[in-house]
Amino acid sequence: MIYYGHTKENLLTKEILPKAEWQLLKDHLNEVARLSEERAAKFGAEKLGKIIGLAHDLGKYSNQFQQRLDGSSQKVDHATAGAQEVYQRFGKTIGRALAFTIAGHHGGLPDGNRGDPKNLPERLEKKDIPNYQAYAKEIEIPTLCSQDLVNMPNTKNAAMRAFSFSFCIRMLYSCLVDADYLDTERCMNPEKFQTRPAKVSLLTLFQRLGKKLEKLNERTRQNPSPINSARQNILTRCLKMAEAEPGLFTLTVPTGGGKTYSSLAFGLKHAVKYNKDRLIYVIPYTSIIEQNAEVFREALEDDLQNDSVVLEHHSNFEYPDESFDDWDQKEKAHRLAAENWDMPVVVTTAVQFFESLYANKGARCRKLHNMVNSVIILDEAQMMPVEYMKPCLWALAELVLNYGVTVVLCTATQPAVNNLIPGNLKPLEIMDNPRELQKVFKRVTVQYSGEMTDEELAEAMAEKLQVLTIVNTRRHAQLLFNKLQQKTAEGTYHLSARMCPVHRKIVLAEIRQALKDGRECRVVSTQLIEAGVDVDFPAVYRSEAGIDSIAQAAGRCNREGRIAEGHVVVFKPEKHGMPEKGRFSAVAGIARSTMRQVEKFDGELLSLKAIEYYFQQLFELEKDHLDLQGILRMIEEGRDNLAFPFATIGNEFQLIDSTTIPVVIPWDEHAETLMEEAEHHPFPASKARLLQPYVVQVYQHELAALVKENVIKSIGGFMNFLSDRSFYDRQFGLKDAKEVKAPTEVLLY
Incomplete structure (x- = not known):
C-alpha cells in the first residue's frame, strides 16, 4: 500500500490532482525531520528535532487517515499516535517532553495536567487510536544515548530547572511546527515557497551601515556642537564594546543621545564578530515601529539590489491566506518572513516579542527558534509591563544562558532590575560612565509646581511663544486644547493616537516648521509625543506620571541644546487628567515622593541615582504583582510530572488586556x-x-x-x-x- 501525507490541488480551480501528484508520507516525514533537526541543532538538540520530525505524523499511516485523503468524512486524530509512540519509546521525561510537541503540532501545545480530554495525560492514555504500525516499513525512529543530549540547554540555577525544561519544549515545538509548515508549503504551493526571501549576510549589512554612519559623522564635523560630539562618542563606545563576549548588556544613554543608530551599530558589529544569525529590535509602541523600521531600511537596504533585509512585524492587520497571490514580490517575501522571522533584521513590538515567548499556538511559536543565536535589543526597556516583569526577565535570561543570545536593555531610564534577573546573570553596561554622560546631556531643569487647573495651565501656555504640554488622557488633551484656543488660537496644535498617522505626520511637520521659524507654537499632546517623536521645545509641561515618562517628556525640551537651559514643569492635573485604570496614580505618587527628596540626588530628578531610587520603590510597592498571572508559579508547579500548563499560560500571558x-x-x-x-x-x-x-x-x-x-x-x-x-x-x-x-x-x- 502507498501511504500519502498530503493531497494536492490545482491552486486556481481547487480541484484535487491525481494521486501521482500527492506527497508521499515517508517523504514528508523525512523532510520535516531534516528541517527540524537543522533548527534544533542551533541549541544542541538536533537528535530530538529529528525524532519529533519523523514521529509527528505517524498517525497518517492508519487506513482511516488514508481513507480521509480519499474523501471520507470521518475525522482522524493523527497527532496523538506519534505522541504516544515517543512517550512509549523514550519514557516519562524525554518521551513526555517530545510528546508535548507532537500532540500540539496542529492545535497548540496542550496543558500537561489532567482535567480535559485535550490535555496531554488524557491524550497519552487515549485508546481509540487507529492502528498506525505500518509506519515501521518506511520509517525508522532513532534511539537515544546520553551523548545525544550532552550539548542541550541545561539549567544554570536550581530555581530555573522547571522553567528551562519547559522553555526547551517550546523551542523544540517551534522547530517542529516551522519545519512542518515549510515542507507542506513546498509541496502544496511551490511558487509561494520559492518567494521566501534570499539571505543577505549581516557582514554586508554592517558594511552598508558603515557608509551611513560616515555620512552622519561628516554632518557632525560640519555642524560641531557638544551634543553632536557626545553622540559621536556614544557611537564610538558602542562599536568598541561590540567586541565584548556575548551576554546581557545595558545601554544607558540620555534621551537625544542617538541611541537608535548606536545600538544598531553595536548589534550588527557584535553579530558579525560572534557569527550571530540575526538582529531583533524590540520597540514598546506600535506607533513608532514604522518610523524605526524606515530608519533601518534606509541604512541597510540597497535599492540597486532590491533586497529585503528589514522585517517590520506587528499586528495592525491579520492577513487571510487567500490574499497572498495578489501581492507584489517584495511584499510577498516580507509577509512570508513575518511567519517565522527568517530575515536578518527584525523590528517588532514588545507585545509581539514577549507574547510569542509564552504562546502555545504554532503560528505564534514558529519564530522562536529564530531567536536562537541572535542579538536582541530592547528599546525603552523600562516599558516592560510591571505585571509581567518577572516572566519577561526570566525569558530573556534563559535566551542568554542557554540559546546563545546577546540581549541589550537600552534606555535613558534604566529600571532597577538586577535583583530580578535569575541565573546569577549580571548585565554589563556599554557606556563607560553613564553619570558623566547625563551631565553632558543635561539641557533642562525639572521643577514640581503642584496642582494646576486647566485654566491656569492654558494661561501659562498662552504666555509662552513655544511650549509643549503632555497629558495622560485624550479627554484632558481635548479640554485643555479648547481652553487654550479660547486664549490664543494662533499656533495651537493637538496630537493624540486618535489621529491617523498621516494626519499626525502633517501636524508634526507644521509644528517642526513653526519651531524652526521661531513662530508661535503651543502644543497639547497625549503621551504619544514621548514615543520617539523628534521635537525641540524651550519649555515643556508634564502632567504627573512615572519618572520614566517625565524623562521622556524632558527629551522633547531643549533637545539640541540651543538655549542655555530648558524648563520642564511637572504639575498635578485636575481629576479628569489622571486615569483611574491601572497603577497610574501609584507611580505618580512614587515620582512625587522622589521629587520631594530631590536634594538626596544632587537636586536632579532625572539623575541616575534618582531614577534607580524610583524603580526600587516601584518594584518594592509592586513586589507581589511582578508576575500578576502567576506564570512562573504555574511552570514551577508542573515540575515533578512535567505537567506544564502551556495552553493556560498562552491564554493568560497577554501584555495588553484589551486588544x-x-x-x-x-x-x-x-x-x-x-x-x-x-x-x-x-x-x-x-x-x-x-x-x-x-x-x-x-x-x-x-x-x-x-x-x-x-x-x-x-x-x-x-x-x-x-x-x-x-x-x-x-x-x-x-x-x-x-x-x-x-x-x-x-x-x-
Missing part, C-alpha cells in the same frame, strides 16, 4: 482610492499595508459602538472602514460614538 482593532480613515483622496480598490478587490488584504498610514486603533467596545452607529463598513471580514467622514474630526481625530461608555477612563498614548 485594539484597526479602523481605516478616509483621510484624503489617496486613502479613499485605496479603500475603494480594497472593497472591490478579490483579495482586499493586498491593500492592507498601503492603508496602514490611515489606521486608528480602537478598543472592541469602541468599535461596537461605531458599528451600532452604522459608520463602519467591514471589508473582507477583517478590515474596518470608517464610512462617515463626520466621525473624524480634523482637529482631534476619530470621534467616539454616542453609546461609548468605557467602564473607566482609558489611558491612551
Whole structure:
C-alpha cells in the first residue's frame, strides 16, 4: 500500500490532482525531520528535532487517515499516535517532553495536567487510536544515548530547572511546527515557497551601515556642537564594546543621545564578530515601529539590489491566506518572513516579542527558534509591563544562558532590575560612565509646581511663544486644547493616537516648521509625543506620571541644546487628567515622593541615582504583582510530572488586556482610492499595508459602538472602514460614538 501525507490541488480551480501528484508520507516525514533537526541543532538538540520530525505524523499511516485523503468524512486524530509512540519509546521525561510537541503540532501545545480530554495525560492514555504500525516499513525512529543530549540547554540555577525544561519544549515545538509548515508549503504551493526571501549576510549589512554612519559623522564635523560630539562618542563606545563576549548588556544613554543608530551599530558589529544569525529590535509602541523600521531600511537596504533585509512585524492587520497571490514580490517575501522571522533584521513590538515567548499556538511559536543565536535589543526597556516583569526577565535570561543570545536593555531610564534577573546573570553596561554622560546631556531643569487647573495651565501656555504640554488622557488633551484656543488660537496644535498617522505626520511637520521659524507654537499632546517623536521645545509641561515618562517628556525640551537651559514643569492635573485604570496614580505618587527628596540626588530628578531610587520603590510597592498571572508559579508547579500548563499560560500571558482593532480613515483622496480598490478587490488584504498610514486603533467596545452607529463598513471580514467622514474630526481625530461608555477612563498614548 502507498501511504500519502498530503493531497494536492490545482491552486486556481481547487480541484484535487491525481494521486501521482500527492506527497508521499515517508517523504514528508523525512523532510520535516531534516528541517527540524537543522533548527534544533542551533541549541544542541538536533537528535530530538529529528525524532519529533519523523514521529509527528505517524498517525497518517492508519487506513482511516488514508481513507480521509480519499474523501471520507470521518475525522482522524493523527497527532496523538506519534505522541504516544515517543512517550512509549523514550519514557516519562524525554518521551513526555517530545510528546508535548507532537500532540500540539496542529492545535497548540496542550496543558500537561489532567482535567480535559485535550490535555496531554488524557491524550497519552487515549485508546481509540487507529492502528498506525505500518509506519515501521518506511520509517525508522532513532534511539537515544546520553551523548545525544550532552550539548542541550541545561539549567544554570536550581530555581530555573522547571522553567528551562519547559522553555526547551517550546523551542523544540517551534522547530517542529516551522519545519512542518515549510515542507507542506513546498509541496502544496511551490511558487509561494520559492518567494521566501534570499539571505543577505549581516557582514554586508554592517558594511552598508558603515557608509551611513560616515555620512552622519561628516554632518557632525560640519555642524560641531557638544551634543553632536557626545553622540559621536556614544557611537564610538558602542562599536568598541561590540567586541565584548556575548551576554546581557545595558545601554544607558540620555534621551537625544542617538541611541537608535548606536545600538544598531553595536548589534550588527557584535553579530558579525560572534557569527550571530540575526538582529531583533524590540520597540514598546506600535506607533513608532514604522518610523524605526524606515530608519533601518534606509541604512541597510540597497535599492540597486532590491533586497529585503528589514522585517517590520506587528499586528495592525491579520492577513487571510487567500490574499497572498495578489501581492507584489517584495511584499510577498516580507509577509512570508513575518511567519517565522527568517530575515536578518527584525523590528517588532514588545507585545509581539514577549507574547510569542509564552504562546502555545504554532503560528505564534514558529519564530522562536529564530531567536536562537541572535542579538536582541530592547528599546525603552523600562516599558516592560510591571505585571509581567518577572516572566519577561526570566525569558530573556534563559535566551542568554542557554540559546546563545546577546540581549541589550537600552534606555535613558534604566529600571532597577538586577535583583530580578535569575541565573546569577549580571548585565554589563556599554557606556563607560553613564553619570558623566547625563551631565553632558543635561539641557533642562525639572521643577514640581503642584496642582494646576486647566485654566491656569492654558494661561501659562498662552504666555509662552513655544511650549509643549503632555497629558495622560485624550479627554484632558481635548479640554485643555479648547481652553487654550479660547486664549490664543494662533499656533495651537493637538496630537493624540486618535489621529491617523498621516494626519499626525502633517501636524508634526507644521509644528517642526513653526519651531524652526521661531513662530508661535503651543502644543497639547497625549503621551504619544514621548514615543520617539523628534521635537525641540524651550519649555515643556508634564502632567504627573512615572519618572520614566517625565524623562521622556524632558527629551522633547531643549533637545539640541540651543538655549542655555530648558524648563520642564511637572504639575498635578485636575481629576479628569489622571486615569483611574491601572497603577497610574501609584507611580505618580512614587515620582512625587522622589521629587520631594530631590536634594538626596544632587537636586536632579532625572539623575541616575534618582531614577534607580524610583524603580526600587516601584518594584518594592509592586513586589507581589511582578508576575500578576502567576506564570512562573504555574511552570514551577508542573515540575515533578512535567505537567506544564502551556495552553493556560498562552491564554493568560497577554501584555495588553484589551486588544485594539484597526479602523481605516478616509483621510484624503489617496486613502479613499485605496479603500475603494480594497472593497472591490478579490483579495482586499493586498491593500492592507498601503492603508496602514490611515489606521486608528480602537478598543472592541469602541468599535461596537461605531458599528451600532452604522459608520463602519467591514471589508473582507477583517478590515474596518470608517464610512462617515463626520466621525473624524480634523482637529482631534476619530470621534467616539454616542453609546461609548468605557467602564473607566482609558489611558491612551
